[in-house]
Amino acid sequence: MAEPALAEPARQAGMFLQYPLQPRGHPSPMTQRPHPIAPPPYHAVVPHIVVAGAPDAIAFYKKAFGATEKLRLADPKLGGAIVCAELVIGDSIISIADEAPQWNARGPKALGGSPIVLTLNVEDPDAVAARAVEAGAKIIYPIADQFYGRREGRIEDPFGHQWILSAVIEDVSVDEMQVRMARWWEEQGPSGA
Structure with missing residues (x-):
């Protein structure tokens, strides 16, 4: 040991x-x-996101995604900053903390964007997107049927994190996805978007 x-x-x-x-x-x-490495309800990977204003972010995720709060640890030496809060969203846990520049923990707004996009698999992405927008998110890509068998779109929450809201609508083989992707790119034209 x-x-x-x-x-x-x-x-x-x-x-x-x-x-x-x-x-x-x-x-x-x-x-x-x-x-076990990840005792239930944890999975092998648990995203830990940093935001400016963790209490407001927690309230947003509850309203927009139906999250439930599992725990909240605030540090009185840091003015009550949340150093770790865990939310359950669907069957997964996400961890959230306030920015702490002294530990190089900065949110997307402080960094000028986020290098990751989180995917949230839901029953009804249209309804979740509507709730998220009502709670303060903005639409990046509207919800639409995608060539790879999902109905999805992307939002940005008020704290700068981007989320793909997604539901499976069709089982599509990898070979068929490749064919559909080639056709999709042709339809996009020279701009690629």
């Missing part, structure tokens, strides 16, 4: 280690793990 001093920087940085660290040459913790 790792020396306690080795784990301390991770604890100070806010990382919660679930399992003891194993030095090189020792048995892998994968064979000794007493718990």
